[in-house]
Amino acid sequence: GNSVTQMEGPVTLSEEAFLTINCTYTATGYPSLFWYVQYPGEGLQLLLKATKADDKGSNKGFEATYRKETTSFHLEKGSVQVSDSAVYFCALSDPFLGNTPLVFGKGTRLSVIA
Amino acid sequence: DTAVSQTPKYLVTQMGNDKSIKCEQNLGHDTMYWYKQDSKKFLKIMFSYNNKELIINETVPNRFSPKSPDKAHLNLHINSLELGDSAVYFCASSQGQWAQYFGPGTRLTVL
Numbered sequence: 001g002n003s004v005t006q007m008e009g010p011v012t013l014s015e016e017a018f019l020t021i022n023c024t025y026t027a028t029g030y031p032s033l034f035w036y037v038q039y040p041g042e043g044l045q046l047l048l049k050a051t052k053a054d055d056k057g058s059n060k061g062f063e064a065t066y067r068k069e070t071t072s073f074h075l076e077k078g079s080v081q082v083s084d085s086a087v088y089f090c091a092l093s094d095p096f097l098g099n100t101p102l103v104f105g106k107g108t109r110l111s112v113i114a
Numbered sequence: 115d116t117a118v119s120q121t122p123k124y125l126v127t128q129m130g131n132d133k134s135i136k137c138e139q140n141l142g143h144d145t146m147y148w149y150k151q152d153s154k155k156f157l158k159i160m161f162s163y164n165n166k167e168l169i170i171n172e173t174v175p176n177r178f179s180p181k182s183p184d185k186a187h188l189n190l191h192i193n194s195l196e197l198g199d200s201a202v203y204f205c206a207s208s209q210g211q212w213a214q215y216f217g218p219g220t221r222l223t224v225l
Contacts, residue, residue: 043204044216087155101147101159101170102214
C-alpha cells in the first residue's frame with residue numbers, strides 16, 4: 001500500500017537557519033505529493049504541492065521537488081522565521097484510485113527560536 | 115468567507131453520551147472527508163464521501179456514523195462515546211483528486 005515516511009522531530013533551529021525536512025514515499029502508482037502545515041491550535045493548511053516528477057512546489061519561501069528516482073519530496077526553506085514554528089506533514093494521494101484520501105506522514109514539529 | 119467550517123470547535127462530554135460534529139464547505143467540491151488526529155498528531159482517514167455517497171469507510175467502530183445530507187455537508191455522529199475517542203477530528207474537502215482543504219478541527223474530550 002501507499003505510505004509516507006518523514007523525519008522524526010522535533011527540529012529546533014535558530015532564526016535565519018536553513019531548513020530541510022525529509023520525506024520519502026511508497027506508492028503503487030504516480031501519486032500527487034503535498035506538504036501541509038499545522039500552526040498551534042489550528043487546522044491543516046496546504047503549503048505546496050507537486051503532481052508529477054520533477055515538478056517543484058513553492059510557497060512562502062518553502063520549496064519541495066518531486067523526485068521520482070529517489071521517491072522523495074523534501075521540504076526546504078532558506079531562512080526560517082519564528083512564525084514558521086509549526087508541525088509539517090508530508091502527504092500523498094493516488095489519482096489513479098479516484099477520489100482517494102490523503103496518506104500522511106507522522107508530522108515533524110519545527111521550533112524556530114529568535 | 116471560511117471555506118471549510120466545523121462546529122463545535124471544542125466538545126467536552128461524558129463517556130456513554132452521543133454527540134455530533136457538523137461540517138460544511140462552500141468550495142463547491144464533490145468529495146468530503148473525516149480524519150482523526152490522535153494525541154501524537156498522527157492523522158488517519160475515517161470516511162470519504164463523493165456526491166453524498168460513501169466511498170471509503172476505514173476500520174472505525176460502527177459507533178461512528180457519517181451522514182451527508184448534500185454535497186456541501188458531511189456530519190459525524192458518534193454513539194456511546196469512549197475515552198479512546200478523545201482526539202481532534204478534521205473535516206476536509208476536495209474536487210476530484212486535487213488538494214484537500216481542511217476545516218479548523220473539533221477537539222473532542224471524553225471524560
